[in-house]
Amino acid sequence: MAEAVIADAARPGPLILGDGLHKVYDNGTEALKDVHLEIAAGEFVSLLGPSGCGKSTLLRMIAGLEQPSNGVLRWWNRPRPPRRADRERIAMVFQEPTLMPWATALGNVRLPLELAGLPEPLIAQRSQEALTLVGLAGFEKSRPRELSGGMQMRVAIARALATEPDLLLMDEPFGALDEFTRNRLDEDLRAIWRERRMTVVFVTHSIYEAVFLSQRVVVMAARPGRVLEQLQVAGEGERGEDFRHAPAFVEACRLLSQSISLAHRSPAGAHS
Ligand SMILES: Nc1ncnc2c1ncn2[C@@H]1O[C@H](COP(=O)(O)OP(=O)(O)OP(=O)(O)O)[C@@H](O)[C@H]1O
Ligand SMILES: [Mg+2]
Incomplete structure (x- = not known):
């Protein structure tokens, strides 16, 4: 038994693990349904989706600010978010x-x-x-x-x-800025991430921003909020202005806009 526990501790697993996450708000809104999400240490992941698909709800859950109605959420393989005194640190940046x-x-x-x-x-x-x-x-x-x-x-x-922070959570931080400023900040954020190698979960409506920044894009859909698919973005190295014209960037944007428009044509997205 003790051996099994030690073996488990030696295999830390993902930094964030969410499984079967469900969120129903008090007014009956089903904000998330059966969401499975794994985030590895050091990863840059974007949550991409239309307004109301539960991106902020999911991010707040990861921050420990919101409880799931159902499902399992683990932080550093533990059942509770770290407290301020813990070594693992979470920071959040809002819109x-x-x-x-x-x-x-x-x-x-x-x-x-x-x-x-x-x-x-x-x-x-x-x-x-x-x-x-x-x-x-x-x-x-x-x-x-x-x-x-x-x-x-x-x-x-x-x-x-x-x-x-070991984990930086960002909820549409550049959503209110003009496109030029946003692009500059995206470039700087990507450079900072490459230097510091903290884990970043970044919420955005913008396909271009998600692809530019991330290693992986998690596409969400609304009513109820759920994960539609995940896309790995090629191009590990430095990404400057040139990356916006690189084949890896263009192809990832094409695939994501295709999957988002398909989602909107599905019955669940028919009201939007
Ligand atoms: N505190 C709350 N009480 C009731 N309903 C809520 C609450 N917060 C969010 N909702 C609802 O849950 C759903 C998901 O909301 P959420 O804010 O997570 O979406 P979002 O993807 O972040 O949207 P946006 O892109 O507009 O920020 C929406 O239908 C929203 O109206
Ligand atoms: Mg939001």
Whole structure:
């Protein structure tokens, strides 16, 4: 028996494992139905699908902010999401930057580290590093209202990165930005991921964004929210502007738009 337990612990399995996940909200909305999802450590996975297909619900569940009505969810092969004191860390970035308007960019990035009670030299070092990583060195003293939407989002990403998360959850973080800014941030995020190698789960409506960023795209459909299919994107190396014209990119976009339009023609998608 003891041997079996040790053998199990030695095989960590996926970082996130969801099986038979079901979510019915109090008002009767079936937000997710029988979702199976595995995410490996270090992977960059996008959840792609139309409005209302349960992407945010699934992401909030992974964050431990929402309970499944049914099914199994495991974090690092454990039945509960990690607590703040655990070594495994989860950070979340929302669609809105959600910055404190009265604090500077640096102050915003420092806050979670101060709340975690880290020693001052470490707070100073990590928050400065994170701001530099997102390209905001020189803007430490700026208030959110003095920054553009894209820069505010960079501060929100720096705030998440400064906590050195093992798992970064991002819910349409660039959805409100113009296409040029979004593309730039996508490129920078991909470079940061390649440098830090944390696990990222990224929610988006955009096929192009999902393909550009991810190793794997999980396609979801609505009513009820479910996983339709998963696509592995070729091209492990650096992805710059050129990748948007590469055969691997074009082919993945074609396959995904085909599967999404098929989903909309299916009876379950007929109302949209
Ligand atoms: N707290 C809630 N109470 C009741 N219903 C909810 C709640 N949150 C979400 N829903 C419903 O569950 C379904 C899935 O919602 P969810 O927000 O997860 O979708 P989404 O894919 O993130 O959509 P969007 O792309 O618009 O953000 C929708 O029908 C939504 O109306
Ligand atoms: Mg959402």
